[in-house]
Amino acid sequence: MKMESFDDTFLARWVADELSAEELLEFKKSKYYLDYKKINEGAKALEVPSFDGEAILDGIYGSLQDKATKPKVVRMMPNWVYGAAAAVIVAFGVFLFKNNNTEYETGFGEQVMVVLPDDSKVHLNANSTLEFNKGDWESNRVLDFDGEAFFDVEKGSIFKVNSKEGIVEVLGTEFNVVSREGYMEVKCHEGKVKVSMLGGDRFSILTEGKALRLIDNKEEKWEFKEEKPSWMTGESSFRETPLSQVIRALENQYEIGFNTSKVDLNKRYTGSFIHSDLNLALRTVFGPMNISYSQEGSNTIVLK
């Protein structure tokens, strides 16, 4: 009958036995009273599937235990080292069949370590190539090289790295070379390095902790402290480096392109970017430079 006259919590109070005697009496006269009574009684007869608390508690302790006893994996070396090791194994396979020139090439974001026949090691950074003659290596340690690499050279005869921009000669030492179109950078991490510029008789001797760069044949020198180049541990660092080179390094690590028509590529950048997170890398490079960037298409970054 007059259900509308009941307030909106009336039925709730009824099932909870909170109605006054008068209210209850009134409700019992209502035409729906018996319906509600039956629903309420029916609902009270419902049961839920039984609850096995012990089984759940066991499950909880079980999964807590799993977590507690799971050994922590501590990486001794960055991941790429394993890839590099695999590459070395493949490289030896290649040696067996190929007697003449041996060539190594890395793609975007790739790093490879090459062991030369005299145990000298070359760590190739992304988008770099290395070529040498394996046959007479002991007497003629000459490499053709383009890109960026860290060389750990065993003592022996003169070790020579030919690149487009210049020649680096050493006896036994560790050094890092960047050689890209119009740009060359050599950092001596140990021993002595001789750098000769192409197209002239000029040369420079670098000792430990000294670095040199050539930008369009203009020479700059500075000093540094780190033992190994940071790119070998997943980060590329720069010191007053022309933006054009930083962008090139970004392109090589992340396989992306840049539209640079609106920025001054001769501006210098000091800082670093990581190899594992493009967004973070973009922010750390272009944030301090006051350059805004936006993505266009799947892999082009527009700079403004």
Next chain:
Amino acid sequence: MDKKSVCEKENYEIIFNNYSKSMRNYMYYKCGDLQQAEDIVQDAFIKLWNNCKKVIFEKAKSYLFTIANNAFLNEVAHKKVVQNYQKLNLKVSTNETPEFLMEEKEFMTKLRTAIDKLPEKQREVFLLSRIDKKKYVEIAEITGITVKAVEKRMSQALVALREKIGNI
């Protein structure tokens, strides 16, 4: 004053014994999937253990229900859109005489179907009250709404059930 630490197994199990069943049922009323309900309870207790230093004993209940609620919102809600609501698999126990059983069975089937079709918010309040015998104050605490709102939902549920079942 000595405070009970949740990190002690004894206290942790007190909490478990007090709340795990109502949590499981509450989640079951929400999602209608027993396995999922128990998984959510288990995960909530694992989180409680992992954060046992940060949660004080007296707050453990609301912590657990909040986590379970969030888990439901994150994991379960989106499934409902796809599969709608699974039938509540509630058992019936009656002690009626055989003559009434047929009629009774038919009514209970209708009732179950009607409960299944209630909006989730009405259903959880209705079942917590009728099956778990929770007081409105407790239901308000569990669901995070006011007692008044619980009473309204309870009343709405009853009206909706009567309308859905029709002539009884």
